[in-house]
Amino acid sequence: GAGVSQSPSNKVTEKGKDVELRCDPISGHTALYWYRQSLGQGLEFLIYFQGNSAPDKSGLPSDRFSAERTGGSVSTLTIQRTQQEDSAVYLCASSLGPGLPYEQYFGPGTRLTVT
Amino acid sequence: DAKTTQPNSMESNEEEPVHLPCNHSTISGTDYIHWYRQLPSQGPEYVIHGLTSNVNNRMASLAIAEDRKSSTLILHRATLRDAAVYYCILASGNTPLVFGKGTRLSVIA
Numbered sequence: 001g002a003g004v005s006q007s008p009s010n011k012v013t014e015k016g017k018d019v020e021l022r023c024d025p026i027s028g029h030t031a032l033y034w035y036r037q038s039l040g041q042g043l044e045f046l047i048y049f050q051g052n053s054a055p056d057k058s059g060l061p062s063d064r065f066s067a068e069r070t071g072g073s074v075s076t077l078t079i080q081r082t083q084q085e086d087s088a089v090y091l092c093a094s095s096l097g098p099g100l101p102y103e104q105y106f107g108p109g110t111r112l113t114v115t
Numbered sequence: 116d117a118k119t120t121q122p123n124s125m126e127s128n129e130e131e132p133v134h135l136p137c138n139h140s141t142i143s144g145t146d147y148i149h150w151y152r153q154l155p156s157q158g159p160e161y162v163i164h165g166l167t168s169n170v171n172n173r174m175a176s177l178a179i180a181e182d183r184k185s186s187t188l189i190l191h192r193a194t195l196r197d198a199a200v201y202y203c204i205l206a207s208g209n210t211p212l213v214f215g216k217g218t219r220l221s222v223i224a
Contacts, residue, residue: 033211033212035212035214042202042214042216042217043212043214044214045211045212045213045214048210056210056211091158091159093158097208101147101149101164101206101207101208103149104151104159104212105161106159106160107158109158
């Protein structure tokens with residue numbers, strides 16, 4: 001079956017521009033997560049959705065970052081006024097939930113480069 | 116946050132078993148022990164998880180100490196494709212995963 005998909009796969013943008021990253025979770029998965037991974041670093045949690053609400057936004061690094069989820073499905077991560085330190089691979093994951101510790105399925109990621 | 120401690124790196128010969136250790140002395144009663152791995156240039160993938168009892172699946176086995184303060188991921192026969200960073204993570208429910216630095220496993224042909 002179809003896994004988690006993300007688009008675009010690569011994005012190069014100029015410093016100061018806004019970008020939108022999209023995540024399509026596995027159908028029926030109510031939980032959705034955004035992480036990012038800077039070059040050579042571990043994964044950093046950004047935000048978590050249960051349905052359309054975000055009970056945990058604690059990982060968003062600044063108010064330039066925002067995310068929404070509509071219809072309990074597609075999610076968009078928006079970064080305003082991008083900075084060079086935003087360059088990273090942005091990963092989305094989804095899982096059945098809540099309750100039991102269902103496995104998280106990760107997408108292939110969006111590689112963001114801010115020049 | 117519940118934390119885990121793993122060796123930075125390990126090496127194994129192909130077709131030999133690999134035991135990847137993880138210490139989690141501050142584990143709480145509701146924490147599950149999860150293992151994920153990340154192959155080069157890919158997103159993480161689930162390997163296995165458990166609560167108290169040892170677990171087996173097609174990918175690996177998870178051995179959990181009786182006091183739950185440590186666990187070991189066992190790959191029964193390492194292949195070149197198993198070369199990856201392995202993450203041991205504690206989480207309860209479907210809370211977000213907190214990834215540490217993991218163990219980089221190298222497999223030698």
